[in-house]
């Protein structure tokens with residue numbers, strides 16, 4: 108590997124990125140946009156969930172309990188009704204997402220110190236909101252009284268909803284119940300998948316399309332020099348974007364960062380190598396920018412979005428799809444990111460995920476180096 | 485490194501097939517040190533394909549080629565280090581500045597840092613681009629672009645240059661200037677293989693190789709070619725109804741290689757004195773008004789028409 112050639116390629120590629128407006132837009136604006144969209148989008152989703160109540164007791168204490176719901180920004184008490192059918196109808200028509208039933212002996216049992224069952228009925232057709240509603244109302248109840256028990260009854264889709272136990276595990280490390288804390292670290296993975304694969308998928312294809320490849324391959328450059336030289340600028344961009352997104356996550360969205368910076372950096376580096384090599388590989392194989400960019404989105408962005416546990420929890424996916432997720436590098440990165448941010452897990456506990464990423468990185472770099480030949484066809 | 489006795493370009497029985505299609509058919513080629521060899525042929529005759537094989541960019545289907553003494557199929561990297569190549573389609577980076585393109589290719593050819601400034605200046609001067617260093621390459625006029633491309637191909641001072649239609653789409657003055665550059669380099673001992681389909685440019689070459697449908701149909705110096713190929717006398721005919729005249733002349737016994745040249749016709753006949761009246765009669769019998777008919781000196785284009793026509797006859 109000749110340093111001269113490497114530096115020449117790096118410099119040329121950097122100049123081209125700087126002069127290409129779409130590339131700049133993707134490297135600078137897209138991370139900000141995605142962060143804001145997901146950070147806020149998620150918050151809006153879980154705020155002001157419409158709630159109906161059926162207070163069967165109507166006592167001072169039951170009203171007091173309901174005030175806690177009222178005070179929470181997650182819920183909006185729309186209406187109090189006085190019978191079950193009215194509740195059910197409201198749920199069915201979508202007038203409310205959550206219905207709370209306070210038992211007739213609420214204050215009596217409370218003062219007796221016994222467990223009290225408050226019913227919360229959710230419309231589980233929207234699995235995500237249902238889960239969030241349940242965990243939020245549970246949290247409200249817990250702040251009201253540790254001894255209160257909520258008796259969850261699900262109206263629809265009994266099998267698909269998580270058990271209270273797993274609701275617990277999800278909120279364990281996220282005690283403010285801020286869903287953005289869960290989501291925002293994952294957005295970093297999505298952004299890196301796009302930056303890493305989408306932009307690099309264009310680099311080789313562009314040279315073929317513009318005819319510059321013919322001159323390039325007539326020089327003594329080696330395939331390895333070409334690959335490393337082309338990927339270094341995107342690697343740097345990827346790392347800078349990671350820093351930007353992490354700063355945004357911590358400072359703006361107030362996501363806690365409990366882990367070590369080194370773990371974050373290590374996993375980001377590995378994941379970047381994975382997506383960069385993948386993008387490069389696609390670019391070498393595709394030879395047209397359009398085909399390459401589409402392939403890159405299908406191969407990296409979509410799986411990172413859908414199958415990594417970002418949008419849907421993996422343990423809720425059909426078994427066959429769960430198996431497939433093991434082939435998605437973003438899955439491991441997503442786990443690491445959430446753990447590093449929210450749990451502060453240290454390297455030994457993330458070893459298997461880091462190893463998986465390293466394995467993908469190694470395989471893909473080798474494939475990418477091998478794929479390019481200095482021949483015209 | 486190669487010793488001085490090595491023939492810079494030597495090809496033997498070179499073949500390139502694309503599927504069933506034979507683009508280059510058993511070509512033999514030789515270029516000696518300091519020679520400017522012109523590679524002539526109509527569109528699709530296999531010029532670019534041959535050059536690409538010689539640069540190690542395409543793998544020959546059969547045959548062998550040695551460039552700077554290295555086999556192009558087995559040691560393409562050794563070949564690439566010693567040659568400069570200018571592809572037919574402009575292939576520098578349009579979005580880079582002139583100086584950035586030069587620096588980039590200097591990097592690709594691993595020009596040592598100590599020589600970088602000197603070489604850069606040399607290329608800028610040679611290409612007449614001094615003062616235009618920070619122009620975005622894409623905005624340069626065609627002729628300037630071609631000179632920049634040549635400059636970028638010779639940054640490492642190669643001893644062999646392959647130029648694929650370096651003057652296509654360039655105005656006549658720029659074309660002349662470009663040929664002066666080529667000759668200046670040849671004078672310094674650089675071997676140049678250049679393709680063109682401008683026949684007038686062929687006169688600038690020391691030696692010509694005429695290629696048609698993937699085959700070499702003639703080779704030699706411009707003068708040799710004209711003498712060898714033109715058995716008979718070439719006549720120029722100016723008349724109206726050129727299309728009709730062409731058909732008529734093709735029916736006249738003894739007349740051959742009838743071809744349209746601008747708004748006149750060229751035809752080869754065994755003997756001018758006896759043929760001129762016969763042709764004139766035949767034309768006027770069909771109502772064609774002849775304004776001029778006289779013997780002329782053959783140009784290379786006539787040579788080419790003559791050769792390719794004979795080849796086509798033989799094949800059918």
Ligand SMILES: Nc1ncnc2c1ncn2[C@@H]1O[C@H](COP(=O)(O)OP(=O)(O)OP(=O)(O)O)[C@@H](O)[C@H]1O
Nearest residue numbers: 484502507525526527528529530531532533534572
């Ligand atoms: N990669 C390829 N695949 C299939 N056919 C090809 C390929 N490259 C060239 N050809 C065919 O081979 C023939 C020779 O092409 P080539 O480009 O060598 O011609 P040329 O003499 O350079 O013509 P021009 O003056 O148009 O540049 C053409 O018929 C062309 O269509």
Ligand SMILES: [Mg+2]
Nearest residue numbers: 531532533572
């Ligand atoms: Mg050509």
